Amino acid sequence: MGQSIQLNTSRMQCIGAYLARPDGAPKGGLVVAQEIFGVNAHMRAVVDRFAAHGYVAIAPAFFDHVETGVELGYDEEGFRRGRELVGEIGLDLAVEDVATAMEAIASAGRIGCVGYCWGGTVALLAAQRLAMPAVSYYGARNVAHLDEPLRAPVMFHFGERDGSIPAEAVQRQREAWPGAEVYTYPTGHAFDRSVDPRAYDAPSAGLALERTLAFFDRHLAGAA
Secondary structure (H helix, E strand, C coil): CCCEEEEEECCEEEEEEEEEECCCEEEEEEEEEEECHHHCHHHHHHHHHHHHEHHHEEEHHHHHCCCCCEECCCCHHHHHHHHHHHHHHHHHHHHHHHHHHHHHHHHHHHHEEEEHHHHHHHHHHHHCCCCCCEEEEECCCCCHHHHCCCCCEEEEEEEECCCCCCCHHHHHHHHHHCCCEEEEEEECCCCCCCCCCCCCCCCHHHHHHHHHHHHHHHHCCCCC
């Protein structure tokens, strides 16, 4: 079970975050970049899951810059409000918050970033701008950043039936970063969102998690 904490951001404004620690010595730390629905119950469960696998994990509440404590559902209104909020926050500020969260858990050792949906692109930018090993789940905005070099290893997960990320977009990422690990799965968008039966695909989510944990075990826990 994790806890809610406050982070002092680079803009001299506190935002919330959800933090969970493993039993025993950590393998490293992970900053979890949220979907467009805020640090809701599902994202807190994701943080807890990584802590259960040995990592200090933290999810900064990016939306606190605009509205405190946002937790949206997966209905039409949730999608509408989520898109509105990410438009107000922007990716640059989210990456600044990732840097702040990274500093907050620096004692865990090497720190990586994992993100989902909008947060998948935040995770990519963390690798490009903060040199954090990162895993990007179905980041639909990734192709806008093909010209930025990777400064750390990155793994990508995509659904083959994801209408927001066509196969050509996935291929462009393979070509832009040939050293990155790019995996596709026979499913749609948000296949790791276990609380949403319309999106969740257990076999794909399980395999992606297995690969994600192996990636972080190599680049964080196994790093010298």
